[in-house]
Amino acid sequence: MTRKIRRWLAVAVLIVVGLHLLWGAALLSLRYFDPPTTGVQIQRRVESLFARGAYKKRQTFVPLRRISPQLQHAVIAAEDGNFYKHYGIDWGQVQDAIEESAETGEPPRGASTIAQQLVKNLFFTTHRNPLRKAFEYTLAPMAVMILGRDRVLELYLNVIEWGPGVFGAQAAAEFHYRVTAAALDREQAARLAAILPSPRRRKPDRMDQYSAIIQDRMRLLGW
Numbered sequence: 001m002t003r004k005i006r007r008w009l010a011v012a013v014l015i016v017v018g019l020h021l022l023w024g025a026a027l028l029s030l031r032y033f034d035p036p037t038t039g040v041q042i043q044r045r046v047e048s049l050f051a052r053g054a055y056k057k058r059q060t061f062v063p064l065r066r067i068s069p070q071l072q073h074a075v076i077a078a079e080d081g082n083f084y085k086h087y088g089i090d091w092g093q094v095q096d097a098i099e100e101s102a103e104t105g106e107p108p109r110g111a112s113t114i115a116q117q118l119v120k121n122l123f124f125t126t127h128r129n130p131l132r133k134a135f136e137y138t139l140a141p142m143a144v145m146i147l148g149r150d151r152v153l154e155l156y157l158n159v160i161e162w163g164p165g166v167f168g169a170q171a172a173a174e175f176h177y178r179v180t181a182a183a184l185d186r187e188q189a190a191r192l193a194a195i196l197p198s199p200r201r202r203k204p205d206r207m208d209q210y211s212a213i214i215q216d217r218m219r220l221l222g223w
Contacts, residue, residue: 023123023139027146030155034061035122038159041167043125058171064154067169068184069223072153074193077217080114084149088115088140115140118156157181161199162192176204190214 041057048055064072076083082090093111112120119139124132143152162172169181169192177188184192193214194207204211 019135020138020142023119024142024146026123027139027143030122031147031151035155035159038121038167039124040121040126040161041159043127044161044165055165057165057167058175059158059167060170060174061158061168062170062181064150064157067154067157067181068189070186070189071169071173071181071184071192072157073218073221073223074186074189074214075157075196076114076153077221077223078190078193078214079112079117079196081217081221083114083153086113088113088142088144089137112136113140114156115143115152117160118152119143121156121159160196162195164200166199186215186218187211190218 041059045055045057080090082092090111090113093113096111116136116139119136120126120132123139124135147155158168158170161167162169163175166172166175169184172192173179173181173184173188176192177184179188188204190211191204191207194210195202195204
């Protein structure tokens with residue numbers, strides 16, 4: 001290995017370490033403070049500059065106790081059924097996705113946990129690339145360790161997209177059902193959870209089949 005290559009590798013390692021120190025500090029601050037914006041929210045704002053029509057961001061941050069337990073449970077059942085068992089990465093789901101990909105020849109399906117999706121929303125964008133995915137695998141365990149599961153869930157429910165310009169459970173409840181996040185019932189919660197894989201295209205009132213599946217998962221999880 002030439003001296004020039006070693007120098008570039010050393011620089012790359014320093015950059016990665018520096019980024020993780022920066023992200024770790026940001027996660028530590030999020031134990032006590034709510035984020036003023038996120039990577040995905042910045043992405044949507046930039047995209048709106050090149051799109052037709054006015055862009056309006058809707059978001060009201062609320063504590064976990066003011067978010068319906070039905071919505072909390074529905075989102076966990078839909079997105080990360082082992083949320084309370086793993087530490088940021090669900091290795092069982094990762095293995096299943098790899099085996100399924102090997103059998104079908106298709107790219108591996110997403111097996112992202114809530115912690116992985118949180119760090120993606122906070123620090124990155126929705127654009128897929130291997131480097132972002134690699135960082136998710138290192139940052140998700142950090143998020144669980146630094147923030148704790150309840151704060152991870154609270155942040156996640158408050159920053160994720162639930163429609164064009166609609167971020168967080170409170171804005172989603174108001175926009176789709178004209179109620180508060182605390183007032184969402186089981187059916188509404190399951191339908192909101194059902195649109196999360198594609199919140200800018202899916203509509204809660206069209207999610208009959210998937211919302212029923214989510215409610216079945218909730219019952220299996222004891223909710």
